[in-house]
Amino acid sequence: MDRREFLKKMIALGIGTGAMFMPGGLKRMTSPAFGEREFPDLVAVKGGSAGEMFDRGMKAIGGIGRFVRKGQNVVIKPNISWDVPANGAANTSPELVAGVIKHCLDAGAGKVFVMDHSIEYWENSSKNSGIGDAIKGAGGIYVPSDGKGYYQAVPVKGSALKETMVHESILECDVLISVPVLKHHGGAGVSISSKGLMGCVWNRRDYHAQGLQRCIADFLSFRKPDLNIIDAVSVITKNGPRGGSPSDVVNMGSLVISPDVVAADTAGAMMLGHKQGGIEHIRLAAGAGLGEMDLSKLRIERITL
Amino acid sequence: MAEPGRRGRAGYRAAFLVRMFAAAVCLALFSLFFLGMIRAGDPFGDMMNWQFSARAIGVGMTGGAVVLFFAASLIAGRVFCSVFCPMGAIQEFLWRASAGLGAARKKYVKPWKARYLIVALAAAGIIFAVSPLFSLTDPIANFGRGITSFALLAGGENVPVVFASVFLVILIFSCVKGRRFCDWCPAGTIMGFASSVSVFGLKLDEEGCVSCGVCERACPMNCADAGGKKIDRGRCVLCMGCAASCPGSFISFGRVVTASSRDGRRNFIKNVCGIIMGIGYMGGRNARQFMLSNGIIASRAGSSAIVPPGAMDEENFLSRCVGCAACAAACPVGIIRLTGNAHPRLVYGESYCQYNCVECGKVCPTNAIARLDVETKRKTRIALSRLNISLCVVTAKKQACGACAEVCPTHALVMESYDNGLGLTIPSFDEEYCIGCGACLSVCPAEPVAFKVRGVPVQTITPGIRQSQENEDFGVKPMAADDDFPF
Numbered sequence: 001m002d003r004r005e006f007l008k009k010m011i012a013l014g015i016g017t018g019a020m021f022m023p024g025g026l027k028r029m030t031s032p033a034f035g036e037r038e039f040p041d042l043v044a045v046k047g048g049s050a051g052e053m054f055d056r057g058m059k060a061i062g063g064i065g066r067f068v069r070k071g072q073n074v075v076i077k078p079n080i081s082w083d084v085p086a087n088g089a090a091n092t093s094p095e096l097v098a099g100v101i102k103h104c105l106d107a108g109a110g111k112v113f114v115m116d117h118s119i120e121y122w123e124n125s126s127k128n129s130g131i132g133d134a135i136k137g138a139g140g141i142y143v144p145s146d147g148k149g150y151y152q153a154v155p156v157k158g159s160a161l162k163e164t165m166v167h168e169s170i171l172e173c174d175v176l177i178s179v180p181v182l183k184h185h186g187g188a189g190v191s192i193s194s195k196g197l198m199g200c201v202w203n204r205r206d207y208h209a210q211g212l213q214r215c216i217a218d219f220l221s222f223r224k225p226d227l228n229i230i231d232a233v234s235v236i237t238k239n240g241p242r243g244g245s246p247s248d249v250v251n252m253g254s255l256v257i258s259p260d261v262v263a264a265d266t267a268g269a270m271m272l273g274h275k276q277g278g279i280e281h282i283r284l285a286a287g288a289g290l291g292e293m294d295l296s297k298l299r300i301e302r303i304t305l
Numbered sequence: 306m307a308e309p310g311r312r313g314r315a316g317y318r319a320a321f322l323v324r325m326f327a328a329a330v331c332l333a334l335f336s337l338f339f340l341g342m343i344r345a346g347d348p349f350g351d352m353m354n355w356q357f358s359a360r361a362i363g364v365g366m367t368g369g370a371v372v373l374f375f376a377a378s379l380i381a382g383r384v385f386c387s388v389f390c391p392m393g394a395i396q397e398f399l400w401r402a403s404a405g406l407g408a409a410r411k412k413y414v415k416p417w418k419a420r421y422l423i424v425a426l427a428a429a430g431i432i433f434a435v436s437p438l439f440s441l442t443d444p445i446a447n448f449g450r451g452i453t454s455f456a457l458l459a460g461g462e463n464v465p466v467v468f469a470s471v472f473l474v475i476l477i478f479s480c481v482k483g484r485r486f487c488d489w490c491p492a493g494t495i496m497g498f499a500s501s502v503s504v505f506g507l508k509l510d511e512e513g514c515v516s517c518g519v520c521e522r523a524c525p526m527n528c529a530d531a532g533g534k535k536i537d538r539g540r541c542v543l544c545m546g547c548a549a550s551c552p553g554s555f556i557s558f559g560r561v562v563t564a565s566s567r568d569g570r571r572n573f574i575k576n577v578c579g580i581i582m583g584i585g586y587m588g589g590r591n592a593r594q595f596m597l598s599n600g601i602i603a604s605r606a607g608s609s610a611i612v613p614p615g616a617m618d619e620e621n622f623l624s625r626c627v628g629c630a631a632c633a634a635a636c637p638v639g640i641i642r643l644t645g646n647a648h649p650r651l652v653y654g655e656s657y658c659q660y661n662c663v664e665c666g667k668v669c670p671t672n673a674i675a676r677l678d679v680e681t682k683r684k685t686r687i688a689l690s691r692l693n694i695s696l697c698v699v700t701a702k703k704q705a706c707g708a709c710a711e712v713c714p715t716h717a718l719v720m721e722s723y724d725n726g727l728g729l730t731i732p733s734f735d736e737e738y739c740i741g742c743g744a745c746l747s748v749c750p751a752e753p754v755a756f757k758v759r760g761v762p763v764q765t766i767t768p769g770i771r772q773s774q775e776n777e778d779f780g781v782k783p784m785a786a787d788d789d790f791p792f
Binding site for chain 2: 274
């Protein structure tokens, strides 16, 4: 180490130490968002098409680059459960799924997979909903999920769920982005991000047998999405989660984006008319410290296009 | 004769190879079809509809196709058997392959007279709608059942082994003995009536022939008779094996002009016309349907088995099903299974009948399963569900569920307020809207399952989707597009 190098290092060390004593310095340096400006915890957008609202909303939340690094493999988990026509409100909008894939690929993601363990026959669901074509068009990979062999049993530290079979793409991905569609659910009350993650699991019947609400919350202790993007454009407000008649659907024309699954679900449930904490599985997840249910504590950006 | 003969023999060898190739293509297509890899709507997806027995069962509506089969056999012999039929092709390929491996080859055998009895039984089965009589002897149905059962067994599914076993026996037998299934195949025998007097066919030059016996060893049907210097044209499928192998080229294909064949042809046409006119008075229905509609006999509909959507009722279904397993192969979720007597049944549990799917009706070659349009299928009740609410996890365990209402496509099942203190909802079932798709039974987490689904005697049309429940029931009011965000 020569004199010049020694001086350089001392100066660098001095600046670094000094920064720690600045207001909030240590906290900021150790937070994952260090090096970025402060972004809102939750963004709610309305008044445009799903694609437009997504582009604007992502800009506000800090861009997909905050969540997806170069070369990382991403799994996108939309709702492709139902064999219903495109934009039938039971599945996520194909336009939004395509938008998320494109943002990830633009940010330099390695591979972008899309998975959902569909409830109705997968081929019809992906084809008739238009999501299959949207995935292909945007450059994503639709992974098969219609056989037990694609799933692995994993231990879960939950109050009801001790073990479940999770799709291998979820186990291996670097980044999980949940892109649910907001809707009413006859059993769970609402189906948003955390309920939608049941689509990562093979043995869903066990959830119902062991306690649906607790199992939904328990799964989050195994894996939380890194980003939640809620499609609230056309929303099934009754007879969910499949709907069936046009009178089941209300146009909300909105989108909610948040890295906090509990906050995102709370916002969605409130849009469906529930009180904060009115849905059991969201309340249980918040109680287990898996996210923030009290939206008054969060920084929320509301955008109208 | 020597010079043109050699050229001729090369020509027959080419014809033989072309025919073998065409048969291989048909065999491959049928195999893919019965493995579920070719679906209705794909190119070749409608091939199934050109089965002989299947067309005969659809007599009246599709009887024209049977006349076409007869006309084709009357002109050029049993080309159907040597090119189109997968059961014939697979037997012949195995026989030719195993002959190369040194398996014994049989010589000419006299026609097996018992086949006429089998034809009579199959015809009676078709006319009086006793399905096992025709479904167990039909060549393509046997092939389909065999392939489909093999595939299911290989996949570890619990299906009857009888069809795979029968198929295996036929295949093993064919390695040594040639096309033995064809000896008693009713479709082939019926077409044989026409081919024995056909305009074109194989001829043997009796003056040149030295009865060397090469043709006998090249004939998978055992119908070339070197000693008697003749070919039994009723059984000959025009495989061209004999013409391609005759050392002196004394077997040729061409117009067969003899006084007896001309008379035979005329008699045959007269007889066929008579039979068709005789059947015609029944108005295109089989005798059983005719007797039913005239009140002579009573319907046998009423078992509790669940038959595919479009089967309408047990009566129609049993009259027409050849048991070919095409529907089982086409079902995307694999819930159509053959029972031991070769009738398809719906088995719920691992999956259920998909709301927008009409694949089984699209492939059924006999209209035993009608081609429903999707709109009609969605309303067609194929069975009826029963809910035993005391077994439901909501009542038994006081925990949220809703799995059944989630998947119920017609909202015959919906969730209603149950215990507001616990925020629970409970399924409420309105059987008027139930189409019996089995979704509820297949997802129910209760042990034992809270649903039972039973077949209905006659498939009927339901009102469609039940309009129900307003959100006010739950005391919530969702946001509208013009409202501000509620947070």
